[in-house]
Amino acid sequence: MISFTSSPEGDRHVHRVTLTDTEDAAKLGKGQGVYGQVGNHLWRSPEAHAATNVGKASDIWSYGLTGVYGLTKLCILAYDELEEGALPEVQVLDNILSYFGPLPLGLFEYVESSPWSHVLVQLDQSFNKEYPRKPFRLWEFDELQPDDKDFFGRILNLDPRKRPSAEELLVDPWFSMP
Secondary structure, eight states: EEEEOOOOOOOEEEEOOOOGGGGGOOOOOOTTTEOOOOOOTTOOOOHHHOOEEEEEHHHHHHHHHHHHHHHHHOOOEEETTOOTTHHHHHHHHHHHHHHOSSOOHHHHHTTTTTTHHHHHHHHTTTTTTSSSOOOGGOOOOOOOOHHHHHHHHHHEEEEEEEESSHHHHOOOOGOOOO
16 A cells, blocks of 8 residues: 655655555454464465464564565465365465474464464474475575575564564665665
8 A cells, every 4th residue: 555645747755655465454453463364375474374363473474475576576385286185275384394494382382272283293294305395595596695585584484473573674784785
């Protein structure tokens, strides 16, 4: 959403820009969250997949995925094909754990009351030599510089309590880089 004014000459002055997604919108008070699987599964945070407390940290996660998309033009949690009977949410969680895992205790504690916590544990334990993780920090794309991977890696922390706040991100040196 963009708030702007126009001059009689047709010039526009932008006052405020807000990134929004009204597909699943709710106004929340400080410290409040929504419970349930909300949002598109390809942009959803791990705690939103687990249908637990979804709040500002979940929005930060989605911002991180959007930022990586903006640099690479890749929806990084997308999958090519699903096995017959497989749930898209499970494949996305598998991708999340592959790129940003292993499953930290903090995320497990955050989602422990959800039936999805067992899915997260099973997926996390499925990685091995024959089925290795593909850590985001090791990806090689011309569009993703080391500073980008560090910045988005902090945003895409699996533990929602360890993600930076919007206020912290706005003063991050990454926004000052050329």
